[in-house]
Amino acid sequence: MELLxxxxxxxxxxxxxxxxxxxxxxxxxxxxxxxxRFKKIGPMAMGPNTIHGDLRGKQMG
Structure with a gap:
């Protein structure tokens, strides 16, 4: 509408x-x-990724 x-x-x-x-x-x-709409979603969720990288599939230890 703004453009129109x-x-x-x-x-x-x-x-x-x-x-x-x-x-x-x-x-x-x-x-x-x-x-x-962004307030409803909340902060951006990045999943299991951290600043140290994705730990999925890696052995902990």
């Missing part, structure tokens, strides 16, 4: 301020939605 409003602003110069405002609003909404 930005394009409309290019072709409707008289009301470009209005369309750019709408584009800004949609941009903020998209960022908010993306951030909320």
């Amino acid at each position: 409003y930005r394009r409309r602003a290019v072709f409707d110069c008289e009301h470009s301020w209005k369309w750019l405002g709408e584009a800004e609003r949609w941009g903020h909404l998209a960022q908010k939605e993306t951030a909320s």
Whole structure:
């Protein structure tokens, strides 16, 4: 939606301020939605890998 409003602003110069405002609003909404999805997932889980490498399949000892 943000992109559509930005394009409309290019072709409707008289009301470009209005369309750019709408584009800004949609941009903020998209960022908010993306951030909320990442909060639901939590920190990036890397699985059993550590800074020392993947220990799967290696003998401990």
